[in-house]
Amino acid sequence: MEKLSELDRRLLTEAQKGLELSSKPFAELAERVGRDREEVIDRLKSLRKEGFIRRLGGIFNSRKLGWQSLLLAAEVPGDKFYETVELINSHPGVTHNYRRNHRYNVWFTLSVPPDDDLDEEIKRLEEKTGIEFLRLPRLKQYKLGVKLDFESEKGG
Numbered sequence: 001m002e003k004l005s006e007l008d009r010r011l012l013t014e015a016q017k018g019l020e021l022s023s024k025p026f027a028e029l030a031e032r033v034g035r036d037r038e039e040v041i042d043r044l045k046s047l048r049k050e051g052f053i054r055r056l057g058g059i060f061n062s063r064k065l066g067w068q069s070l071l072l073a074a075e076v077p078g079d080k081f082y083e084t085v086e087l088i089n090s091h092p093g094v095t096h097n098y099r100r101n102h103r104y105n106v107w108f109t110l111s112v113p114p115d116d117d118l119d120e121e122i123k124r125l126e127e128k129t130g131i132e133f134l135r136l137p138r139l140k141q142y143k144l145g146v147k148l149d150f151e152s153e154k155g156g
Contacts, residue, residue: 004052007035009150011043012052016147021058066114069093071136072122073104074129081105084129091125104134 004012010033019025030040047053062069076084081099088094088108097108110125112118126132 004150007033007043008047008052011040012047012150013148015044015053015056062111067111068114068116068118069109069111070118070122071107071109071138073100073134073136074106074108074131075104075134076106076131084131087129088125091121093121 011029014029014032020028022028024037026040026044027037030037033040044053044056048056074084074088085097085099085106088106089097091110093111095109095111097106099105100107110118110121112121122133122135
């Protein structure tokens, strides 16, 4: 992995601030960093290939779009752990799946689109895995947003 150039640092810092929702989302980013669009796209591709960027995409408020989601926990026996996690992860609505050092050793979020029944999807997963999930509804929303400054002397 190479050391980040000044342009790379600026791109990483600015890209975290968001991109325009348009047919050419990188044009505005290019303007912010004082480079042309093609150079910005090339650098972002390189940064992704080199492992500095894992994902570049939109983050939507799924709740406002009508989606439902729920945090679920499961008590999975050790001999069934990997098989169960694989079954859970095969559902397209599963995100944020974590192993925990706890009685409930698998925690994950399940989201479904507006026309799907969340409870029915949970029941299907329970039948598929043979495990009953603990449902943990959100009582209050907390959002953490981390933006790293790759340009400061202290680093990102």
